[in-house]
Amino acid sequence: MSNFVSSVMDGVKAKNPAEPEFHQAVQEVVESLEVVIERHPEYRTAKIIERIIEPERVIMFRVPWVDDQGEVQVNRGFRIEMNSSLGPYKGGLRFHPSVNLGILKFLAYEQVFKNSLTTLPMGGGKGGSDFDPKGKSDNEVMKFCQSFMTELCRHIGQFTDVPAGDIGVGGREIGFLFGQYKRIRNEFVGVLTGKGLNWGGSLIRPEATGYGAVYFAAEMLNTRNDTLEGKTCIVSGSGNVAQYATEKILDLGGKVVTVSDSGGFIYDEAGIDREKLAYIMDLKNVRRGRVNEYAEKYSSAVYTPADSNLDYNPLWDIKADCAFPSATQNEINGNDAANLLKNGVYVVSEGANMPSTPDATEQYIAKGILYGPGKAANAGGVAVSGLEMSQNSLRLSWTREEVDQRLQGIMKAIHKQAFEAAERFGTPGNYVNGANIAGFLKVADTMIDMGVV
Numbered sequence: 001m002s003n004f005v006s007s008v009m010d011g012v013k014a015k016n017p018a019e020p021e022f023h024q025a026v027q028e029v030v031e032s033l034e035v036v037i038e039r040h041p042e043y044r045t046a047k048i049i050e051r052i053i054e055p056e057r058v059i060m061f062r063v064p065w066v067d068d069q070g071e072v073q074v075n076r077g078f079r080i081e082m083n084s085s086l087g088p089y090k091g092g093l094r095f096h097p098s099v100n101l102g103i104l105k106f107l108a109y110e111q112v113f114k115n116s117l118t119t120l121p122m123g124g125g126k127g128g129s130d131f132d133p134k135g136k137s138d139n140e141v142m143k144f145c146q147s148f149m150t151e152l153c154r155h156i157g158q159f160t161d162v163p164a165g166d167i168g169v170g171g172r173e174i175g176f177l178f179g180q181y182k183r184i185r186n187e188f189v190g191v192l193t194g195k196g197l198n199w200g201g202s203l204i205r206p207e208a209t210g211y212g213a214v215y216f217a218a219e220m221l222n223t224r225n226d227t228l229e230g231k232t233c234i235v236s237g238s239g240n241v242a243q244y245a246t247e248k249i250l251d252l253g254g255k256v257v258t259v260s261d262s263g264g265f266i267y268d269e270a271g272i273d274r275e276k277l278a279y280i281m282d283l284k285n286v287r288r289g290r291v292n293e294y295a296e297k298y299s300s301a302v303y304t305p306a307d308s309n310l311d312y313n314p315l316w317d318i319k320a321d322c323a324f325p326s327a328t329q330n331e332i333n334g335n336d337a338a339n340l341l342k343n344g345v346y347v348v349s350e351g352a353n354m355p356s357t358p359d360a361t362e363q364y365i366a367k368g369i370l371y372g373p374g375k376a377a378n379a380g381g382v383a384v385s386g387l388e389m390s391q392n393s394l395r396l397s398w399t400r401e402e403v404d405q406r407l408q409g410i411m412k413a414i415h416k417q418a419f420e421a422a423e424r425f426g427t428p429g430n431y432v433n434g435a436n437i438a439g440f441l442k443v444a445d446t447m448i449d450m451g452v453v
Contacts, residue, residue: 001031002034004030004034004037005027005030005031005034008026008030008049008050008053009023009026009027009030011050012026012027012053015054016102016105018102019101019102019105019106020102021102021103021105021106021329021330021354022102022103022105022106022109024106024330024354024357024358025106025109025110025354026053026109027358028358028361028432028436029109029113029436029440030049032432032433032436032437032440033049033436033437033440035425035426036425036437036440036441037049039425042448043444043448046447046448046452048444048447048448051447052083052109052112052440052443052444052447053109055080055081055082055083055105055108056081056082056083056084057079057080057081057155058078058079058080058081058101058105059078059079059080059081059127059152059155060076060077060078060101061076061077061078061151061152062074062075062076062077062151063075063076063077063129063131063144063147063148063151064147065140065143065144065146065147066143067136067140067143068137068139068140073144075129075130075131075144075148076129076130077127077128077129077148077151077152078099078101078104078127078128078129079125079126079127079152079155079156079161079163080101080104080105080107080108080125080126080127081108081123081125081155081161082105082108082109082111082112082123082124082125082126083112083123083124083443084123085123085443085446085447085450086115086116086121086122086123086442086443086446087115087120087121087122087123088122088123088157088158088159088160088161088162089123089124089125089160089161089162090111090115090122090123090124090125090161090162090164090382090385090386090389091107091108091111091115091124091125091126091127091163091164091382092107092126092127092128092163092164092165092166092169093126093127093128093129093163093164093165093166093169093173093177094107094126094127094128094129094166094167094168094169095128095129095131095132095133095167095168095169095173096128096130096132096167096168097130097132098130099128099129099130100130103329104126104127104128105126106329106353106354107126107166107353108124108125108126109124110124110353110354110374110375111124111125111126111382112124112439112443113375113435113436113439113440113443114374114375114376114378114379114382114439115379115382115386116438116439116440116442116443117375117376117379117414117417117418117435117438117439118379118382118383118386118410118414119410119413119414120383120386120387120410121386122382122386122389125161125163126166127152127163128166128168128169129144129148131144131148131168132168133168133169133173134168134288138172141172141173141176142176145173145176145177145180146176146179146180148177149176149177149180149181149184150180150184152177153180153181153184153185156181156191157189157191158189158190158191158389158392158393162190162191162192162193162385162389163177163191163192163193164192164193164194164381164382164385165193165194167239167328169194170194170239170240170285171194171196171206174192174194174195174196175195175196177192178191178192178195178199188200189392190388190389190392190393193205193385193388193389194206194385194388195388197397200388200391200392201388202384202385202387202388202391202397202398202403203397203398203399203400203403204384204400204403204404204407205381205384205385205388206240206244207240207244207247207248208244208380208381208383208384208385208407209240209241209244209245209351209378209380209381210240210241210242210243210244210245210246210247210248210326210351210380211244211245211247211248211380211404211407212377212378212379212380212381212383212407212410212411213241213245213324213326213349213350213351213372213377213378213380214228214245214248214249214252214324214349215248215380215407215408215411215412216349216372216376216377216380216411216414216415217322217324217347217349217370217372217377218252219411219412219415220347220349220370220372220415220431221347221370223370223419224370227252227253228249228252228253228254228322229252229253229254230253230254230255231249231253231254231255231320231321231322231347232254232255232257232319232320232321232322233249233254233255233256233257233320233321233322233323233324234256234257234258234315234316234318234320234322234323234324234345235249235256235258235259235323235324235326235351236258236259236260236265236315236324236325236326236327236331236352236355237259237260237261237325237326237327237328237351237352238259238260238261238280238283238284238291239284239326239327241326241351241352241378241381242259242260242324242326242327242351243277243280243281243284243285245324245326245351246259246272246277246280247274247277249322249324250273250274250277254322255271255272256271256272257269257271257272257318257320258315258318259272259280259291259294260291260315260327261284261290261291262306263290263291263292263305263306264291264292264303264304264305264306265291265303265304265306265313265314265315266291266292266294266295266301266302266303266304267301267302267304267315267318268294268298268300268301268302269300270300276294276298279294279297279298280294291303292305311333311335312333312335312336312339313331313332313333313336316332316336316337316339316340317336317339317343318343319343319344320340320343320344320345321344321345321346321347322345322346322347322348322349323340323345323347323348323349324348324349324350324351325348325350325351325352325355325356326350326351326352326355327352327355328352328353328355329352329353329354329355330354330355330356330357331352331355331356332355332356332357332360333357333359333360334357334359334360334363336360337356337357337359337360337361337363337364338363341363341364341367341369345369346369346370347369347370347371348364348369348370348371348372349370349372349377350372350373350374350377350378351374351377351378352374352378353374353375353378354373354374355374356373361373361432365430365432368429370431371431371432372431373431373432373435375435375436375439376414376415376418376431376434376435379410379411379414380407380410380411383406383407383410383411384403384406384407387403387406387407414435417434417435417438418431418434418435418438419431419434420434420438421433421434421435421437421438421441422434422437425437
């Protein structure tokens with residue numbers, strides 16, 4: 001680690017102890033920016049890196065609610081408003097037991113650069129709660145969401161901060177949250193994205209992150225005159241991102257052989273066709289079941305339960321051409337990356353946020369594979385959220401084809417920015433450096449324009 005990176009990281013760790021995910025996210029970006037700071041000392045003079053690392057605002061609050069047994073429950077709510085240089089804070093809400101301040105700061109920090117890359121006028125933020133919607137009744141989820149929004153509504157607005165969904169926050173939760181916001185504020189505005197189509201949502205929004213990750217993979221392959229046609233793909237997760245990544249891979253002629261959830265994964269050597277995908281969507285979105293049921297229905301599939309004693313995940317030890325990690329952060333460690341490379345994977349396009357550990361990303365880069373980091377590859381979700389904001393402001397609803405065309409255009413633009421920035425700063429083909437640098441430059445120049453604020 002260079003003196004520059006060390007000095008930045010020493011300050012980050014001293015100010016933000018016990019937040020390893022945040023440290024990891026900051027270090028990855030700062031390492032990429034070293035060459036930028038050498039060429040542009042004005043960024044160092046203006047303390048741009050130090051200012052981007054520090055959230056503009058951190059909101060933490062109590063969320064009390066009553067469960068179906070009449071018991072009072074207490075959760076903790078958060079909103080990290082990281083950087084608003086380019087526009088209103090924009091980023092998801094995550095409801096999951098693992099949610100804590102450090103994880104949300106890492107996600108908000110990543111969101112700043114991701115949103116910058118989309119070419120849309122959006123700042124970066126993230127929020128959520130340690131509430132777990134899994135196993136809760138609709139009534140309990142509604143009560144929690146109403147209590148959560150009763151406090152959050154003081155801090156958000158269509159021109160201030162526009163949250164979206166994330167892990168544990170889908171259409172049901174967004175509906176309950178929006179209803180409570182409207183009830184308290186007495187206004188019908190585009191304050192949340194991921195809304196229902198009947199009340200301000202955008203077509204393609206549920207599909208956008210998964211579609212975008214596949215579009216980004218296709219753009220990377222195109223630089224080598226290659227396509228997804230005939231490629232075997234492994235996908236992790238089984239939520240929106242994984243489902244729609246699978247759908248788009250099928251559209252482009254590829255074959256998906258895995259999906260997973262926290263209980264384990266299924267490997268279907270015959271491939272997940274459209275009928276099987278429809279079954280997965282019903283299983284996860286409607287019945288809220290587990291993927292082991294897929295293996296009970298389809299004899300071509302083998303189910304492997306998760307084993308926390310292993311130092312690798314067997315899902316990433318399957319022969320394939322492309323990998324789409326679409327579950328959660330740090331799901332691919334160094335051993336997993338070695339297995340991916342050993343088994344012939346030469347395209348990794350991240351549907352989740354920071355799903356690869358630093359050891360894993362180093363192996364991808366050293367091997368020279370096509371590696372699309374999350375802040376570039378999974379920016380399709382927030383891009384269509386931005387398009388939803390535009391439609392709300394215009395009081396218009398665009399067609400599915402129109403939104404999909406805009407999404408493809410945005411993913412091409414993100415790829416172009418990352419590809420060209422990597423070349424311009426001396427690391428051709430390194431999309432990690434390219435995405436970090438391209439995202440940073442736009443935010444940094446804007447911050448200089450606006451003075452010390």
